[in-house]
Amino acid sequence: MTRVVNHYGGVNLAQGMPNFRPPQELLDAAHRALDGDFHQYAITWGTPRLRRAIADKYRKFYGMEVEPDRHVTVCCGSTETMLSSLLAGVDRREERGDHRLRGSAGHADVLLRIDVDAVEPLRLRGDGVPHP
Numbered sequence: 026m027t028r029v030v031n032h033y034g035g036v037n038l039a040q041g042m043p044n045f046r047p048p049q050e051l052l053d054a055a056h057r058a059l060d061g062d063f064h065q066y067a068i069t070w071g072t073p074r075l076r077r078a079i080a081d082k083y084r085k086f087y088g089m090e091v092e093p094d095r096h097v098t099v100c101c102g103s104t105e106t107m108l109s110s111l112l113a114g115v116d117r118r119e120e121r122g123d124h125r126l127r128g129s130a131g132h133a134d135v136l137l138r139i140d141v142d143a144v145e146p147l148r149l150r151g152d153g154v155p156h157p
Contacts, residue, residue: 058073
């Protein structure tokens with residue numbers, strides 16, 4: 026990607042290497058944050074304030090009541106997010122020896138299409154009940 030961006034004179038966002046100065050407002054906000062007293066690593070699943078803000082956004086925009094301490098997890102990147110979501114959705118049915126993926130009951134009908142060893146798609150009805 027970097028070679029293509031360099032060839033065409035584009036903006037390289039693929040690797041987090043923009044080649045331009047950030048807006049002054051962003052720099053000022055960063056300085057205010059650094060001048061503050063909050064300089065510790067956040068807890069792994071996100072600070073309570075951030076999780077509350079995410080829950081509030083879901084309530085405001087989607088009409089969903091989300092409990093920030095039970096339903097919100099903040100991840101450090103897309104790979105962690107995708108893997109965590111995948112693992113959270115795997116329903117291990119050890120007695121049958123197979124693995125199925127659960128879909129979101131928030132969608133009318135979900136057919137998860139994923140190519141993972143020992144996992145087969147699970148089709149859900151609108152009420153979240155699995156179809157055989």
